[in-house]
Amino acid sequence: MRSGPLLLGVRHHGPGSARAVRRALDAARPRAVLVEGPPEGDALLPLAADEAMRPPVALLAHVTDDPRRAAFWPLAEFSPEWVAIRWALGHGVPVRFVDLPAAHSLALAEEREGAGERDAEGEVAESLAVDPVGVLAEAAGYDDPERWWEDVVEHRGDGGGDRDGGGSGSGGGEAGPFAPFEALAEAMGALRETYGDGGHTRDRVREAYMRLQLRSARKEFGDDFAVVCGAWHLPALGAKVSTVTADRALLKGLPRVRTETTWVPWTHRRLARRSGYGAGIESPGWYGHLFDAPDRPVERWMTKVAGLLRDEDRMVSSAHVIEAVRLAGTLAVLRGRPLAGLTETTDAVRAVMCEGSDVPLALVHDRLVVGDVLGEVPDTAPAVPLQRDLTRTQRSLRLKPEPQERELELDLRKETDAARSLLLHRLRLLSVGWGEPTAARGSTGTFRETWRLRWEPELSVRVAEAGVWGTTVLSAATARAESQAVSATVLADVTALAERCLLAGLPDALPVVMRALADRAALDADVGHLAQALPALARSLRYGDVRGTDTAALGEVAVGLAERICVGLPPACTGLDADGAADMRRHLDAVHTAIGLLAGAGPGELSQLSNLSDLRGRWSSVLRGLAGRDAVGGVIRGRAVRLLLDDGRLAEDEAARLMGLALSPGAPPADAAAWIEGFVGGASGGGMLLVHDERLLGLVDTWLTGVPDEAFTGVLPLLRRTFSAYEPGVRRTLGELVRRGPTAARPVRTEPGAPGFGPGLDEERADAVLPVLRLLLGADHEEPVGEAR
Structure with missing residues (x-):
């Protein structure tokens, strides 16, 4: 007969632990369920029963006035905590979070950051001096803690069903469902007696808060409730470990901040240990498969692998699947494992389906072992207004966030594609890096854009952070651009911002940007700075024409900058060393291209600028002056000659003469x-x-x-x-x-x-072309050579 509450120690994101928790809850039928997690999420727990809530998801808590300070509590479908939450909601019993509140943990995280440490729950924890799983694995004779945990816990059967070699269940009898947890609690108790908190000092505070919550639950439900938490904490949750007074003293004076909490989508990729998540696992896709497979998990896994490889045009037959299953089973027997684990299945896939190559195996690891599943959160979940506007816009533009990277080709002449481009550019202004522009393939037209899209869970924090600028993407991007314009101190930054405003379609921000641009341009006399600033303005005029944006005011400033460059560039190019001349040569190229864009602009925006017509002529005069000035570095003189030659403003014989002078013996x-x-x-x-x-x-x-x-x-x-x-x-x-x-x-x-x-026409070489021309033209008669020419 059990005394006290039902303590279920688990390993986060373990399918074996999740199945065992479900069996234990079905057997015990507790009146309440307490789960490790921040109490601020209690109000959001009913959403876990919503049909639109599809894990993996994460509970996100952030500081109200500083969303950058945030923490995540991810949950997958095979997470024991998620199974416990869904069980409680499905059976109509109360469910609560009992870990240290996020208000304290985020405040403590800021203090630790000041000391060079990072938060533990959502990111990287203080390193445990002792790895409890590693110690238990070593005691059992294993050299790999992950393999030991899989053999003992993850590959266990449900006890009542057959998983084809999934390991022995806990057996029959009344104590069956609870035996794994009792054994694990005993093992963890021995470790805690030997190693204390294992070097993780924050656990003392967390466990003190948990004990207080358990005492409160005991007053309400007696001992008829269950607690689902990390197995490491089990020995510290007993009532006799510490007194109420001692626990309250340990919690007294903890720093606190105001927080907001919501659910956000998560991905299998971010559950992986390599992503930096402290409680991560190596193979979320594999664990999800173990949890979902009703039977024959190895056979079903090999079938998935075969389907993936076939989609990639690799020759994989049913015979390959059968042989891979046999090999995985044989390897498991040779290695003394109850079920072929990830190591055995991977070895079998490499040998049978990949012919020993690790190249296709890397694809299997990325797509299946880790996986790219993206969770979903219902619309009823709390969110900042900016997030809601972004979600509505994504749906209206049919631009669904996806965890895998993909390329998006946009034709700005189409209404939907133009709106997608505006959204992505606005999000970049808000530092929400959902999309990154890339060079378009096969087209250099200004009406085409290519974006590389990939949605990461951390972008939810960026959206919450950007919410301080406005309630919609448009208003927030406008406010952010205006703020950047006012605070910018470098002229090139302001011109780049003007270009971004045009690309993002922010007409309300342009007046503020233009005032800042005019102020910076009037005060900056450095020709290098002016040269850096002009190209962005010229591109802005070019894009403004494509997008139908009024850029007349921008043209005024651009032409003014070009005139100042024409005046100041010749003396700035005199007496430079090799590095300075190389930098100025790059400025020369950029200004030449920009002036070409300005002088070639359509009649719409710049027709009212009377001094535009002679701009190219004045620039050519500047280049001619640079080309013939001995005090100017050779790289600049040579470039000036080349630019004039390319524009048709310098005869070839004159270019040859200048080259002869530059390469003369003297x-x-x-x-x-x-x-x-x-x-x-x-x-x-x-x-x-x-x-x-x-x-x-x-x-x-x-x-x-x-x-x-x-x-x-x-x-x-x-x-x-x-x-x-x-x-x-x-x-x-x-x-x-x-x-x-x-x-x-x-x-x-x-x-x-x-x-x-x-020195003239080479008749012999010209005649050699005629047979090919006759073949191409279909001429079947011979013409006299002289007449053909």
Whole structure:
């Protein structure tokens, strides 16, 4: 006959413990159930019976005025605590949380963070000096605590049903359902006598609070109630362990904060130990399978694995499944295990279905052993208004949060896709990183966006934190943008913010951003800062045109910045060292692109700006001045010549003349190499320019072969960096041209304006193309060679 309440010690997220708890509760039929967890969640427990509540879920508690300070209590379908909660709600008996309130644990966590420690319940705990499961496993002769726990607890049968080798049940008899817990409590009692709190000092406070709650429950229900908690706490919950006075003294003076609590979706991936959750498990997907499988768990698991591999176009037959089950069972017998565990099934899958390869096995581990299940929470659960607005918007846009990463292609010309883009950009402004923009594949149009989406449970905390800015995503993003604009001190930050406001469709925030932009731009005289700021403004005008946003005010500021850059850039490029010149070369490229966007903007937004029409001409004058100024670094001069040449504002013979001057024998080799880096450096077509203009290639070749030996070692790294950026095919063609060199039939062209490879039409080479052309055109008669040309 049991004396005292029913104490059910468990291991968090253990399917064997969960089945044992259900059997014990069915046998004992207690009048109330107490569960380890924060009492602030008591009011939310009835939601666990809602049909829309689908684990894994987590109880989230956060500080009311600082949502970043939060803690989670995750529960999966196979968590013993969840089974106990559902049993109590299903049988109409009271259920309560009895752990230390979150108001205290969050306050204590802040104190520990000040001392360099982190919270235990939801994140990473103070390390136990003693691992109780490890000690028990070692005593049983196991070298792996996880394998011992699986053999003794997780692979146990229900006692009344057959799980095909799932381990012996607790047997028949009245004491059967409670025997595992009694044995575990005895083992933990011996450990606590030897090791005390095991180095986890916070347990003393938590267990004192639990004892007070048990005394309160005893007054209400007598001894007819059950307690479900971590097995480690069982020895400390006895009434004789401590007095009421001592427990209250231990709790006196604990810090406290105001908290809010709700349910949030969780994922199997976040239950995994690798995710950082302190009470995590290695294989939530596997444990979920063990809990759900009514029988033959190994056979059902192998069938799942086979289905996954078939979906990935791997040849897996029924014979593979049968052989894998046999091998797993044989391995279990050889290793003395009651049931083939995860180790045996993994070894069998690797050998039979994956042909010894760990590549497909990694997919099995990620998709099945860990899993990507995302729980659901009913709409009736408490939530900040911002979360409710986000949920409504997600549903209206058919943009469901998913735990696995996926790519989303958006066409901004479509209404729904444009609205999705606005939502994702607004969430990024609020630091809710649900989606990250990536480079679009196969299109460079401004009407396309590519996003990489993945919903993590921690984003619920980010949403709660962002709730201080507003009750809707639009109002919160607007308020956040305005706040960032006022507090920004760097001009480039404000221009980037303006671009983000346009992408997020925040017209109400733009006036505040524009005022901050004008103020910062008026006070900042650093050309480098202006050059960093201009590209974002130019892109904003470009995107504004796609999204139909009024950007006239932005255009005024952009053109003003461009004019100031035109005035200040030449003196800023004078007298720079190599690093400074390289930085300024990057600014030069960015400004050139930005001015091209401004000068090429449509007539709608910028037509009223009278000084826009001559902007490209003024910029060309600046580049010409830089190209001919000896005090400017070679990399800048070479880049200026290249930009003018690409824009058609510099004749090819003039470019050749400037290159000849830069590579003349009197020029320092290092400066000449820098000029080449600026002119043809990078992967942006510089190699093709040399391929198609043999005059320029000849000038580079002549200069390079004339570099003195003592100077060649110094210029080699720069030249290698320049040419290594070219595509392999371009480098190969250049090498062939250099190896072949000029010939008598095809001398190097030296006259002004001479294009191509030779002094005129090479008739022999031209005639060689004719057979291919006839084949392509379907011409079946021979034409005279002269007439064909």
